[in-house]
Amino acid sequence: MTSQDYGTVLAATVPAPSIEYSTLSPMLIVFGAAVTGVLVEAFAPRRFRYGIQVVLGVAALAAALAAVVLLAGTSETAVSGAVAIDGVTLLLQGTILVVSILGLLLIAERGIERRAVARSGPGTWSRAAATAERGGHRTDAFTAQAAAVPGSADEAAADRAGAATTEVFPLTMLAIGGLLLFPASNDLLTMFVALEVLSLPLYLLCGLARRNRLLSQESALKYFLLGAFSSAFFLYGVALLYGQAGTVELPGIAAAIAGKPSDDAVLALLGTAMLSVGLLFKIGAVPFQSWVPDVYQGAPTPITAFMAAATKIAAVGALLRVLQVAVPELREDWRPILAAVAIATMVAGAVMAITQTDMKRMLAYSSVAHAGFILTGLAAADEASVSAVLFYLVAYGLSTIGAFAAVSLVRGADGGEATGLAQWAGLGRTSPLLASLFALFLLSFAGLPLTSGFVAKFAVFGAAASADAIYLVIVGVLCSAIAAFFYVRVIVLMFFTDPPADAPRVVTPVLTSMVVAGTAAATLVLGILPQPLLDLTERASTFVR
Numbered sequence: 301m302t303s304q305d306y307g308t309v310l311a312a313t314v315p316a317p318s319i320e321y322s323t324l325s326p327m328l329i330v331f332g333a334a335v336t337g338v339l340v341e342a343f344a345p346r347r348f349r350y351g352i353q354v355v356l357g358v359a360a361l362a363a364a365l366a367a368v369v370l371l372a373g374t375s376e377t378a379v380s381g382a383v384a385i386d387g388v389t390l391l392l393q394g395t396i397l398v399v400s401i402l403g404l405l406l407i408a409e410r411g412i413e414r415r416a417v418a419r420s421g422p423g424t425w426s427r428a429a430a431t432a433e434r435g436g437h438r439t440d441a442f443t444a445q446a447a448a449v450p451g452s453a454d455e456a457a458a459d460r461a462g463a464a465t466t467e468v469f470p471l472t473m474l475a476i477g478g479l480l481l482f483p484a485s486n487d488l489l490t491m492f493v494a495l496e497v498l499s500l501p502l503y504l505l506c507g508l509a510r511r512n513r514l515l516s517q518e519s520a521l522k523y524f525l526l527g528a529f530s531s532a533f534f535l536y537g538v539a540l541l542y543g544q545a546g547t548v549e550l551p552g553i554a555a556a557i558a559g560k561p562s563d564d565a566v567l568a569l570l571g572t573a574m575l576s577v578g579l580l581f582k583i584g585a586v587p588f589q590s591w592v593p594d595v596y597q598g599a600p601t602p603i604t605a606f607m608a609a610a611t612k613i614a615a616v617g618a619l620l621r622v623l624q625v626a627v628p629e630l631r632e633d634w635r636p637i638l639a640a641v642a643i644a645t646m647v648a649g650a651v652m653a654i655t656q657t658d659m660k661r662m663l664a665y666s667s668v669a670h671a672g673f674i675l676t677g678l679a680a681a682d683e684a685s686v687s688a689v690l691f692y693l694v695a696y697g698l699s700t701i702g703a704f705a706a707v708s709l710v711r712g713a714d715g716g717e718a719t720g721l722a723q724w725a726g727l728g729r730t731s732p733l734l735a736s737l738f739a740l741f742l743l744s745f746a747g748l749p750l751t752s753g754f755v756a757k758f759a760v761f762g763a764a765a766s767a768d769a770i771y772l773v774i775v776g777v778l779c780s781a782i783a784a785f786f787y788v789r790v791i792v793l794m795f796f797t798d799p800p801a802d803a804p805r806v807v808t809p810v811l812t813s814m815v816v817a818g819t820a821a822a823t824l825v826l827g828i829l830p831q832p833l834l835d836l837t838e839r840a841s842t843f844v845r
Contacts, residue, residue: 323371323378323385326364326393327484330477333360337470353469354408358401360473364480365397375844377486381549384486384621387840391690392483392617396610399697400476402815403606406705407468410440411809441600441708442468442508450513465508471501472606479610483617486625486844488538488548488575491618495534495578498614499527502607506599511716519598526581526591534578540571541626550626551845557629565630572627572634579622582615585675586644589668593656596664601717604660605704608667609697616674616693620686623678625843631681639679639772645672646779654786659707659719662786663700666745669783670696676776677760680767686841688759691834695744695752695826702819703741705812709734710804718804724790726799731806735794737820742787744823747780752826759834 333356340352368390375386442465444458478498485491507520542548544567545556557568581588596604623634649669656662674696677689710727712718728735744753757780764772826833 323374323376324383325367326371326397327477327480329360329364329367330473330480333357334470334473334477337473341467341470349466350408350410350464353466354404357404357408357469357473361397361401361404361476365394365401368394368397375842377844379490381551382487382490383481383484384550384625384844385484386844387842388617388620388686388690389484391837391840392613392693393480395694395697396476396479396613399609399613399701400472400479400606402698402701402705402819403602403610404469404472405811405815406602406605406701406708407442407472408440409602409708409809409811412441412708412711412807412812440464441510441602443510443513446508450517455513468505468508471505475501475505476610479614482614483621485618485621486550488541488550491622492531492534492538494618495531495582498611499531499582502603502611503527505603506595506607508603509598509600512598515598516600517598519595522591523595530578530581530588533574533581537571537574537576537578540567540574542571544568544571550621553626554628554845557627568627568630569633572622572630573637575622576619576634579615579619580641583612583619583671583674584668585641585671586648586668589645589648589671592668593652593661593664596667597658597660597719601660601704601708605701605708608663608704609701612667612671612674613693613697616678616689620678620689621843623681624686625845628681635679635681638675639769642672642675642679642772643775645669645675646776647672650779650782653783656786657721659721659724659790660704662721662790663703663707666783666787667700669779670745672779673757673760673776676764676769676772679772680760680763680769682763682767683841684766685760685763687834687837688756688763690837690841691759691830692756694833694837695756695823698819698822698826699741699744699752702816702823703738703745705815705819706734706738706741709806709808709812709816711807712804713802721790721793722800723804725793725797726803727806728795730799730803734806734816737816739791739794740820740823742790744827746784746787748784750824750827752823752830754827755830755834 337353337356340349340356344352371385371390374390377384443455444464445455446465449455475498478494481494482491482498485494503520503524506523507517509516538548541553544565545553547553547556553568557565577588584592596608599607627634646669649665649672653662653665653669656665674689674692677685677692707719708717710718710724712723718724740751744751747753747757757776761773761776
């Protein structure tokens, strides 16, 4: 056999890997950067690690975003059908990458602690950290030594030495890789692997706060334990669906259900219910929302911002794919249940937010309420609802990361974050620009016109109305009115109340200020000129089956 004949036979028998690799390039870039980051932690000198990790992370995310843009219009599967690259996947991955770039900038911020300590003087949180700041060391939001007991001599020594936990960067990149794979998974085992890959780094990151270490570690433990339970439910659902269909591939499950009588799908219904528990936990829907306020409050604020935006986007995308691709034949069975969960989530999130006195907890319950609004669109279960949900995720993700970034800029007398609502009194007088931008985020959450939140709610309510789910629209409008009350309460507190004697100070570091300004601009632009994004989401609302 000649070399030419051998090449012909080889080409005919071995599939060309370049096409498959190109469709997976966004995820491969991010996972490659994560592995490289681990090697940097192992071999690079300590003083160079921070700069290398920041440049590596931002460059990899930007390259992955460019790869997503280049894949526009792709509709195919890869890795033997385990990964689906279609319009929904690419739009969700693009949104996750944009939010992740903003989140990575917040994680990389080292100017907040330095400015806060310089203005307030050494506080009770850590005199060693304050000394390190004045000695020229620039600290971030993460503990200097994660293995040290909070408040111990070892932690104080690490603070004085200006140590930094740069491991947060490869951990974040691993989580982002899992987030990208989660909504792209076309079989349940791949989806479970993605769920664990994105979850395990987040469990660690939640416990690494520089301040309030015990609260941070408590939140990480709660998140880990409840996440383990939800993963068990997910695997139980996978087993039941496999028992029904004989396959874990989503299109195969749909074909197996369609080929049997409707009364012979008990295992599929139970499996879908169990599977949904794991996904609704990540979304933060009732009754699986109990971890949200505690974890959002205790985690470092950059991680809270990243989780609140990116994790919800990926989890909703995964649930959307399961419902639309794997079990569309059971639509009449899961729609009423999903509608009930949406109603409970909207009501619980809106009502519980009213009682909160901590800003991060209030935003956490606001996130729960928004999960209910998103589920309202999912319950519509038609093509229009897919486009509406995609738009909502983009608008919600940008506004949420901007709101938490703004919270991190308001610092108390000890240099720590001023998250108590009473501390925000008069902020509109002492720092009118930041207060105005934060008010814009709150008005968007409330769904007022000329903001992205209004267009997003209008889209999901319109989809629910077109699917004859008027009751969801009524409940959603009432819950939006309740939510508007506590949003407006904060605005009144900032602009129409006298500041306290120990009024908090506002710091303006470069990276976080850029994130706040950029997300505020996006919130306003998407509210005034939403049509280009609406058109994009409509074109992207397609699944490869």
